[in-house]
Amino acid sequence: MWWKILSVVLLIYVLLAGMLVPLKSGIQRAEPAYARTKQEIAVRFYGYNTMFSKAAASGIRTWLYYDETYALAASRCTALNDTILEAVFRMPANLPEGRQSAYLNAIIDHPAAGASLLPAAVELTQDSGIVAATLDSAWTARPVHQLHVQTGFSFPYQNVIYESIRNTYFHVPMWFVLLFLFGASVWYSLRYLRQPAPENDRRASAYAGTGLLFGVLGLLTGMIWANYTWGKPWSNDIKQLMTAVALLIYLAYFILRRSFDEYEKGARLAAVYNIFAFASLIPLLYIVPRMFASLHPGATGNPAFGSQDLDNTMRAVFYPAILGWTLLGLWLANLRIRYQRLFDKAMGLD
Amino acid sequence: MKFFKSRIFFTIILFLAISLPAAFAEGNRDFMRETGKINVVVAVILVIFLGIVWYLVRLERKLTKLEHQTKDDQ
Numbered sequence: 001m002w003w004k005i006l007s008v009v010l011l012i013y014v015l016l017a018g019m020l021v022p023l024k025s026g027i028q029r030a031e032p033a034y035a036r037t038k039q040e041i042a043v044r045f046y047g048y049n050t051m052f053s054k055a056a057a058s059g060i061r062t063w064l065y066y067d068e069t070y071a072l073a074a075s076r077c078t079a080l081n082d083t084i085l086e087a088v089f090r091m092p093a094n095l096p097e098g099r100q101s102a103y104l105n106a107i108i109d110h111p112a113a114g115a116s117l118l119p120a121a122v123e124l125t126q127d128s129g130i131v132a133a134t135l136d137s138a139w140t141a142r143p144v145h146q147l148h149v150q151t152g153f154s155f156p157y158q159n160v161i162y163e164s165i166r167n168t169y170f171h172v173p174m175w176f177v178l179l180f181l182f183g184a185s186v187w188y189s190l191r192y193l194r195q196p197a198p199e200n201d202r203r204a205s206a207y208a209g210t211g212l213l214f215g216v217l218g219l220l221t222g223m224i225w226a227n228y229t230w231g232k233p234w235s236n237d238i239k240q241l242m243t244a245v246a247l248l249i250y251l252a253y254f255i256l257r258r259s260f261d262e263y264e265k266g267a268r269l270a271a272v273y274n275i276f277a278f279a280s281l282i283p284l285l286y287i288v289p290r291m292f293a294s295l296h297p298g299a300t301g302n303p304a305f306g307s308q309d310l311d312n313t314m315r316a317v318f319y320p321a322i323l324g325w326t327l328l329g330l331w332l333a334n335l336r337i338r339y340q341r342l343f344d345k346a347m348g349l350d
Numbered sequence: 351m352k353f354f355k356s357r358i359f360f361t362i363i364l365f366l367a368i369s370l371p372a373a374f375a376e377g378n379r380d381f382m383r384e385t386g387k388i389n390v391v392v393a394v395i396l397v398i399f400l401g402i403v404w405y406l407v408r409l410e411r412k413l414t415k416l417e418h419q420t421k422d423d424q
Contacts, residue, residue, distance in 0.1 A: 162386035
């Protein structure tokens with residue numbers, strides 16, 4: 001009983017914190033996104049969740065950042081409104097290391113909202129082929145210093161993803177619940193093979209069925225998100241394909257169960273099949289996706305996301321989300337087991 | 351009450367869930383993408399909720415059938 005209450009309390013917390021905690025501020029794009037050397041140029045930065053006009057004129061500092069030694073500081077920053085900042089740069093005569101062009105990252109430092117970064121914001125191109133021996137003074141000697149850090153509870157800002165980073169608490173836990181329930185299912189299948197009691201078979205099939213529900217929900221929610229991030233719901237991404245294969249393997253488990261007239265024979269074969277299904281789940285969801293390129297967030301490294309995709313603020317919501325959703329999955333599976341127990345008793349099977 | 355257990359009801363719910371966001375998107379092209387794609391998160395939560403409701407409806411339908419069967423036996 002207590003774990004059902006815990007599940008509800010955790011999920012209420014996840015829903016509230018997951019939806020109400022704001023995102024950190026970030027830079028969406030820079031206009032113009034290209035510049036030539038020796039040019040004086042006003043670049044407009046379009047921010048997200050920024051509070052440009054709520055800082056003193058001297059408070060906001062902006063750089064175009066080449067590397068740790070070379071950066072261009074803006075001579076003047078003007079906030080046009082809360083989300084548009086105009087920064088004036090005097091471009092130098094030469095690029096570092098005798099390069100013909102380079103992508104410069106933008107860094108905007110706000111005293112309250114903290115520093116935000118836009119990679120490859122402006123492309124700087126050499127105006128003439130003449131490369132001077134020394135770099136001029138537009139490149140600051142001590143580039144980026146004393147950045148502010150945003151205080152308070154907020155989720156990381158990521159371009160393209162924006163607010164949908166909150167799906168980490170709704171879409172991602174589906175796969176944790178699926179793995180937990182499929183794991184419980186194979187555990188009871190193994191027990192059924194050692195001791196063919198109907199209770200073991202009931203549990204194995206109920207856990208697999210509920211796991212399948214969460215798998216389908218994970219796939220559907222992923223497709224909704226993909227539609228507005230990748231442009232279409234299904235793009236044959238390696239993670240989508242392998243998940244579909246894994247779910248079809250588990251669908252076959254239920255077809256196999258029902259294709260025998262004799263109950264015990266069906267339950268026994270389904271239990272053996274379940275072991276193979278679970279054994280194939282691990283390579284399908286955890287090994288193969290690591291071997292191919294994927295558009296999925298956190299594609300570099302872990303299939304779900306690496307440590308760089310999850311900061312401590314997100315962990316404070318993500319871990320309770322996993323526990324809450326898993327307990328809810330357990331609850332749903334439990335109802336199914338109890339129904340099946342009554343059904344089997346009424347049919348004289350147990 | 352019977353209506354709420356019928357397949358028609360379920361189909362209507364499913365149809366609404368799929369077509370409502372599309373209808374919003376029709377009127378305002380960027381409904382799902384504006385305000386930082388927050389409506390994608392709302393749609394995701396809605397789908398999970400409907401999935402769990404669908405699971406409960408199916409279980410209830412099975413339970414009703416079992417209740418009728420055991421009543422006949424007595």
